[in-house]
Structures are given as structure tokens and as C-alpha cells.
Amino acid sequence: MQILITGAAGMLGRKLTKRLVEMGFLRGETIRQIDLVDIAESPVIAPICSSHVADLTRPGVADDLLTPVPDVIFHLAGVVSGEAEADFDKGMAVNLDGTRALFDALRLAHGSPRVVFTSSIAVFGAPFPDPIPDDFHLTPLTSYGTQKMISEALLADYSRRDFFDGVGIRLPTISVRPGLPNAAASGFFSGIIREPLAGVQAPLPVSREVRHSHASPPTAIEYMVHAAELDSSLLGTRPNLTMPGVSVTVGEQIEALERVVGPDAVALIVEAGDPVVAEIVAGWPQRFDARRALDLGFTPDESYDAIIRAYLEDDTP
Amino acid sequence: MQILITGAAGMLGRKLTKRLVEMGFLRGETIRQIDLVDIAESPVIAPICSSHVADLTRPGVADDLLTPVPDVIFHLAGVVSGEAEADFDKGMAVNLDGTRALFDALRLAHGSPRVVFTSSIAVFGAPFPDPIPDDFHLTPLTSYGTQKMISEALLADYSRRDFFDGVGIRLPTISVRPGLPNAAASGFFSGIIREPLAGVQAPLPVSREVRHSHASPPTAIEYMVHAAELDSSLLGTRPNLTMPGVSVTVGEQIEALERVVGPDAVALIVEAGDPVVAEIVAGWPQRFDARRALDLGFTPDESYDAIIRAYLEDDTP
Numbered sequence: 123m124q125i126l127i128t129g130a131a132g133m134l135g136r137k138l139t140k141r142l143v144e145m146g147f148l149r150g151e152t153i154r155q156i157d158l159v160d161i162a163e164s165p166v167i168a169p170i171c172s173s174h175v176a177d178l179t180r181p182g183v184a185d186d187l188l189t190p191v192p193d194v195i196f197h198l199a200g201v202v203s204g205e206a207e208a209d210f211d212k213g214m215a216v217n218l219d220g221t222r223a224l225f226d227a228l229r230l231a232h233g234s235p236r237v238v239f240t241s242s243i244a245v246f247g248a249p250f251p252d253p254i255p256d257d258f259h260l261t262p263l264t265s266y267g268t269q270k271m272i273s274e275a276l277l278a279d280y281s282r283r284d285f286f287d288g289v290g291i292r293l294p295t296i297s298v299r300p301g302l303p304n305a306a307a308s309g310f311f312s313g314i315i316r317e318p319l320a321g322v323q324a325p326l327p328v329s330r331e332v333r334h335s336h337a338s339p340p341t342a343i344e345y346m347v348h349a350a351e352l353d354s355s356l357l358g359t360r361p362n363l364t365m366p367g368v369s370v371t372v373g374e375q376i377e378a379l380e381r382v383v384g385p386d387a388v389a390l391i392v393e394a395g396d397p398v399v400a401e402i403v404a405g406w407p408q409r410f411d412a413r414r415a416l417d418l419g420f421t422p423d424e425s426y427d428a429i430i431r432a433y434l435e436d437d438t439p
Numbered sequence: 440m441q442i443l444i445t446g447a448a449g450m451l452g453r454k455l456t457k458r459l460v461e462m463g464f465l466r467g468e469t470i471r472q473i474d475l476v477d478i479a480e481s482p483v484i485a486p487i488c489s490s491h492v493a494d495l496t497r498p499g500v501a502d503d504l505l506t507p508v509p510d511v512i513f514h515l516a517g518v519v520s521g522e523a524e525a526d527f528d529k530g531m532a533v534n535l536d537g538t539r540a541l542f543d544a545l546r547l548a549h550g551s552p553r554v555v556f557t558s559s560i561a562v563f564g565a566p567f568p569d570p571i572p573d574d575f576h577l578t579p580l581t582s583y584g585t586q587k588m589i590s591e592a593l594l595a596d597y598s599r600r601d602f603f604d605g606v607g608i609r610l611p612t613i614s615v616r617p618g619l620p621n622a623a624a625s626g627f628f629s630g631i632i633r634e635p636l637a638g639v640q641a642p643l644p645v646s647r648e649v650r651h652s653h654a655s656p657p658t659a660i661e662y663m664v665h666a667a668e669l670d671s672s673l674l675g676t677r678p679n680l681t682m683p684g685v686s687v688t689v690g691e692q693i694e695a696l697e698r699v700v701g702p703d704a705v706a707l708i709v710e711a712g713d714p715v716v717a718e719i720v721a722g723w724p725q726r727f728d729a730r731r732a733l734d735l736g737f738t739p740d741e742s743y744d745a746i747i748r749a750y751l752e753d754d755t756p
Contacts, residue, residue: 210600247676257568257576261595261677268596272589278578279585283527359564360578 123151126187128178128224129198130158133300134240134342136165137436138196141343143168148194149236149351159187160199178220184227191233194350195286197224198240204306206266217269225276229285237277237288238349241362243335245271245292246407253411256364263405274362281354281361289349289357291420293342294335294367294410298433307402311336314372315379315430318387319438327396328372333408335367338432341423348420356418366412366422368429378426382434440468443504445495445541446515447475450617451557451659453482454753455513458660460485465511466553466668476504477516495537501544508550511667512603514541515557521623523583534586542593546602554594554605555666558679560652562588562609563724570728573681580722591679598671598678606666606674608737610659611652611684611727615750624719628653631689632696632747635704636755644713645689650725652684655749658740665737673735683729683739685746695743699751 125142129135139156147153156171158164164173176183178199199220206213221239228235244267245260262268274290281288299312310327311334317324337345345365354361370378380388412420423429442459446452456473464470473488475481481490493500495516516537523530538556545552561584562577579585591607598605616629627644628651634641654662662682671678687695697705729737740746 251574259574259576260592262592263599263676265596265600268592271592275577275579275585275588275592279582282580283582359580 123148123153123194124155124157124190124192125153125194125196126157126159126192127196127198128159129200130164130173131160131162132198134296134339134346135160135196135198137339137343138198138346139164139171140167141347143170145347148347151193157187157192178223179215184223185231188227188231191228191231192235194236194238195224195228196238196240196346196350197221200269201266202306203242203244203264203266203308206269207264210265213265213269217266218272221273222276225280225285229280234284234287236350236354237286238346239273239277239288239290240346241270241274241290241292242267243292243294243364243407243410245274248405248407250407253369253409254364254407255411256414278359278361282359287354288361289352289354290362291345291349291415292362292364293345294337294365296339296342297336297429298338298437300339300433300437307399308406310399311372311375314375314391315433318379318390319383319434321390323390323392325394325396326372326391327394327399328403329395329400330373330376331371332400332403333369333371334403335369335407335410336423336426336429337365337367338423338429340432340436341421345420352418360414363415363418363420364410364412365415365420367410368423368426369409370426375426378430382427382430440465440470440511441472441474441507441509442470442511442513443474443476443509444513444515445476446517447481447490448477448479449515451613451656451663452477452515454656454660455515455663456481456488457484458664460487462664465664468510474504474509495540496532501540502548505544505548508545508548509552511553511555512541512545513555513557513663513667514538517586518583519623520559520561520581520583520625523586524581527582530582530586534583535589538590539593542597542602546597551601551604553667553671554603555663556590556594556605556607557663558587558591558607558609559584560609560611560681560724560727562591565722565724567724570686570726571681571724572728573731595676595678599676604671605678606669606671607679608662608666608732609679609681610662611654611682613656613659614653614746615655615754617656617750617754624716625723627716628689628692631692631708632750635696635707636700636751638707640707640709642711642713643689643708644711644716645720646717647690647693648688649717649720650686650688651720652686652724652727653740653743653746654682654684655740655746657749657753658738662737669735680732680735680737681727681729682732682737684727685740685743686726687743692743695747699744699747
């Protein structure tokens with residue numbers, strides 16, 4: 123079993139690498155090699171890992187990575203939503219052309235590896251029914267969402283034509299995201315938990331009634347592993363799946379924080395209404411009926427309390 | 440008013456050109472020039488028309504066509520479904536990369552022209568609800584449908600970013616298509632009308648219970664003209680529209696033929712079951728609830744009888 127991970131140096135890439143090393147096997151076979159690809163060096167945490175600094179948008183790079191063709195590819199590489207919106211050319215080059223370069227290299231190589239592609243609920247755009255069913259159309263409101271949607275369409279067609287064996291998983295917002303606050307409009311969903319747990323004040327830019335769908339990092343990793351292992355014949359010609367999430371309001375997130383660690387943390391959340399953030403967030407999906415993924419065995423976090431506990435266990439210093 | 444038509448030498452391109460010349464104006468302005476672009480010479484039917492033999496997939500070609508930027512662009516160019524399935528590279532190059540080259544040239548040019556893009560109901564793939572609502576997801580079962588879906592996604596994002604002012608229209612199957620029989624799996628929908636009207640036998644490869652959605656060529660042209668003229672602010676961030684069609688069974692098509700021209704024509708339709716064609720057709724959409732387009736003033740043919748009469752008036756030798 124040889125595995126390739128793109129975007130391996132990112133937060134999810136590192137956690138996926140760690141999980142695979144711990145598992146030791148995938149699809150019933152011993153993992154002998156994990157190639158970690160990113161534009162920066164990836165941490166080499168075990169002898170079976172090797173780091174490759176490579177840019178998929180450059181000609182020939184994808185072909186080099188596929189000699190020999192891995193058994194399973196986790197394609198996580200991409201620039202994030204805010205960057206793809208601010209720098210249109212870069213978003214198209216990395217998120218669309220980079221993905222297509224990888225898919226085309228696979229098409230021209232021998233073998234039919236499982237390709238797990240991490241898409242995003244950014245493929246959806248308001249207005250929505252509540253909950254959003256699996257057969258709701260994709261009308262993204264960002265270039266990032268558009269690039270993910272197009273990558274999904276390519277994955278479906280390339281899989282239908284047996285160029286490879288693809289599974290696309292639309293991840294909910296990942297929270298609690300470890301690390302420093304960032305400028306993403308969604309950043310506060312993690313910030314209002316992470317900062318108080320570190321004894322730091324956290325601004326809340328939206329109303330407590332705002333509803334959103336979450337998955338913890340370990341659950342997102344389990345989604346990827348399950349997508350690598352599942353019988354793709356069960357997907358028919360629709361290999362792109364909305365992942366289940368924990369749908370809660372901001373108020374319910376805060377109540378969960380109080381239940382898990384008490385009122386002192388909650389006191390550090392400071393109302394700081396931001397109409398710009400509020401408007402962006404209003405265009406995002408709130409709740410999914412992710413029936414197909416649930417039926418296929420993708421299991422969400424139990425509650426937002428469980429999401430906070432996962433962060434405390436895995437990521438607090 | 441300066442107009443550019445790509446795919447101008449095709450059946451719909453020629454009919455659109457003729458209609459625009461007859462109208463003499465578009466969006467309230469006198470049409471002063473119609474540039475006809477195709478990989479073959481387009482018929483120059485009026486002094487305001489000029490033919491340009493050009494291949495949008497070649498570097499720089501799109502930029503040359505946009506000097507100056509036209510007021511309205513009808514982007515019809517593309518390879519058909521069967522060819523895009525048989526020659527994957529050609530379909531991707533023409534239907535995806537050619538469209539993206541045009542869109543990117545527009546992005547980098549000055550001006551914000553109306554772009555009317557002819558998509559197809561091939562963006563849908565079975566299984567379906569009946570009827571298919573406007574918010575049903577796109578899961579194409581052909582590379583052609585995938586390329587149209589991706590072009591729609593680009594059109595929506597480029598329009599959202601004000602690179603141009605796009606409207607995508609998903610045309611139903613065009614019938615009665617004039618000319619010779621072709622190898623397309625959908626060819627019989629026109630063939631069972633066109634051939635008997637010419638006194639020639641026509642094979643019927645599927646059951647009379649098969650249901651499908653149709654628009655006549657003149658109605659498809661009116662859809663394009665209406666898409667050029669409508670107030671695109673009414674589309675919000677969802678500029679791609681399923682066009683209404685006349686949904687009839689093959690049996691109802693044949694009854695209409697008998698009503699319009701009598702039983703002699705019907706006697707020329709010969710049952711010739713073809714399981715391959717039947718299986719392909721089973722994956723196609725049958726009936727749409729195209730509410731958005733209807734509300735926006737797109738008006739379908741009155742009946743399949745009207746579709747046959749349109750063919751008799753416009754296209755019979």
C-alpha cells in the first residue's frame with residue numbers, strides 16, 4: 123500500500139499523516155510508504171514517510187509524483203477561500219488547474235487508484251431550503267466554491283470513464299481549528315472556542331442565532347480514511363458526497379463551551395458586531411440532510427461538546 | 440450594437456444570424472455588425488455580417504475577436520455529445536478550454552458584454568424526480584454534459600465578479616432537426632418525424648412510452664434572443680436556467696405527426712428496437728418544471744404539433 127497526500131504540510135494533511143502512521147494499514151493492506159507533497163516541507167514523522175516539495179501547477183510535476191502510481195491518493199492541496207477570492211488567478215491555477223493536472227496525469231498513467239478529494243460546503247450558495255438535501259444544486263458564491271465544484275465535476279467524469287476511482291467529500295467548517303486566529307470570515311467559529319480556552323478574549327462578529335455546520339479535525343480525518351476504504355460501487359455515478367456535520371447556532375456553541383469548561387471561558391467572548399462578516403456568513407449553508415453519507419457510514423461528531431473535547435485532547439498545548 | 444456569434448456556421452448559428460438580421464435591432468439598439476465565428480466559413484447573408492474562420496482553442500484567437508469588445512456575444516461553439524464522448528481530449532479542448540479562453544479574454548478586456556451561453560439538459564443525469572425542479576443537482580453522465588456544467592460554473596463566477604454579464608440557457612433536445620440523419624443516440628427523436636415527412640422510412644429504436652423534452656429550432660432561437668435582452672439583475676447569482684420544453688412520449692410525437700399530416704407518414708415509422716440506444720436514452724431527463732425560465736418570459740412551443748408545423752414552415756425543401 124503506497125499513499126500520496128497532497129497539501130500534506132497543512133493542518134489536515136499533518137493530522138491525516140499521523141492517523142495513517144498510527145493505523146499502519148489501509149484497505150486491508152500494510153502501508154509501506156506515504157509520500158507527503160506540498161509547496162513547503164512536510165514533517166517526516168515516521169520512516170515510511172517522505173516529504174516532496176513540489177508545485178502541482180508546474181508542467182510535469184504531477185507525472186513525476188505518479189511514478190509508480192500510488193494505491194491511494196488524498197488530494198488536499200489548495201488555496202483557501204479568502205485567498206482564492208482576493209487572487210483570482212492564483213485560485214484558478216492551484217484549485218482548478220493543479221487538480222486537473224493531477225487528474226490528467228492519473229488518466230495517462232496506468233492503474234486505477236482510489237482518489238479522495240476534499241471538497242467543501244462552499245460549493246453551496248444561498249438561498250437554501252432547511253435542511254439542504256443531497257440533491258440540491260450547487261450555486262457557489264465564491265471563486266473557491268466554484269473551483270471545488272468544477273473539481274468535483276471532473277472527478278465524477280474521470281471516475282465514470284475509469285481513469286481513476288474517485289470519491290469527493292464536502293467537508294463542513296472544521297472547528298475547533300488549532301493555531302492562530304486568521305482573517306477568514308469563518309475564523310470566529312473556531313476563535314470563540316479556542317481563544318477563551320487559552321484565556322484570551324475572542325470577538326463575536328455575528329448574532330448568537332447564526333446557525334452553521336461543523337466537524338472536528340479528527341472527524342474530518344475519519345471521513346477521509348472512510349472515503350479511502352469504502353466500496354465505491356455503492357456511489358454509482360455520483361461520487362461526490364456532502365459530509366454530515368453538527369449543526370448548531372453560535373449560542374449553542376457557547377452553551378457547549380460553558381458545559382465543557384465553565385462560565386469563566388464564556389466571559390471572554392465579546393460581542394463585536396461586524397456587518398461585513400455577518401453578510402458573508404448569511405450566504406453560507408446552515409444545516410444539511412446528508413443522508414447518503416450517513417447511509418454509507420460516515421459518522422459525525424456526537425455533539426458540539428464532543429467537538430470541544432476533541433480539541434482539548436488533540437490540540438491544546 | 441455589435442454582435443459576435445461563435446459556432447455561427449452550425450444549424451442554430453445560421454438560424455440565429457438570420458433572425459438577428461430580420462430583427463435589425465437588439466436590446467433597443469440598431470444592429471450594425473454581426474461577426475460570425477466558426478472553424479468553417481459561415482454564410483454571409485447580409486452586409487452587416489462578416490465571417491471569421493477561427494479556432495478558439497488556439498492561443499490569442501479569443502483576444503483578437505474581442506477588439507473591440509462586442510455588446511452581445513452568443514457562445515454556441517462546441518463539439519456535440521457523441522464526439523466529446525468518443526474523443527475525450529477534443530471535447531475538453533473545445534467545450535471546456537475554448538469556452539474558458541473566451542471567458543478569460545473577456546475578463547482581461549474592457550467592457551461588460553452580455554454573454555449568452557448555450558448549455559444543454561445533458562448537465563442532468565438519472566435518476567431523476569418527475570418533474571425535475573430548477574434546484575435539482577447536476578450529475579452529468581457524459582463528458583459533454585460535464586463540460587457544459589463546468590462552463591456554466593465559470594459563467595456564473597465570472598458574472599458574479601463582473602467580468603461580463605452572462606446568461607446560460609440549458610436547451611432541451613432540438614427537434615425537428617433539419618438535415619441528414621446522424622449517429623447521435625438522440626437522432627431518432629427528429630428522425631421519426633423528418634424522414635416520414637420526406638417519404639422515407641425511419642427506424643424507431645425505443646419504446647413508444649419513452650418520454651423526452653423538446654424545443655423547435657425557432658423556439659431555441661427565441662430563447663437565445665430573450666436571454667440577450669432580459670434584465671440579468673433578475674437572475675441574482677444563478678444565471679444558468681433550464682429552458683422549458685414540450686415533454687411528450689414517442690407515442691405522442693407519432694400521434695402529433697398523424698394529426699398534422701395524416702396516417703401515411705406514420706406508416707413509415709418502423710419498430711427497430713435497439714437496446715444500446717434504449718439504455719442511453721433511459722439516463723436522460725424526461726420532464727422539467729422550468730419555473731424560473733417561465734417566470735422570466737421564456738416561452739416554449741405550444742405543443743408537439745406546433746413543433747412539426749414549425750419544421751414544415753422553416754425547413755422542408
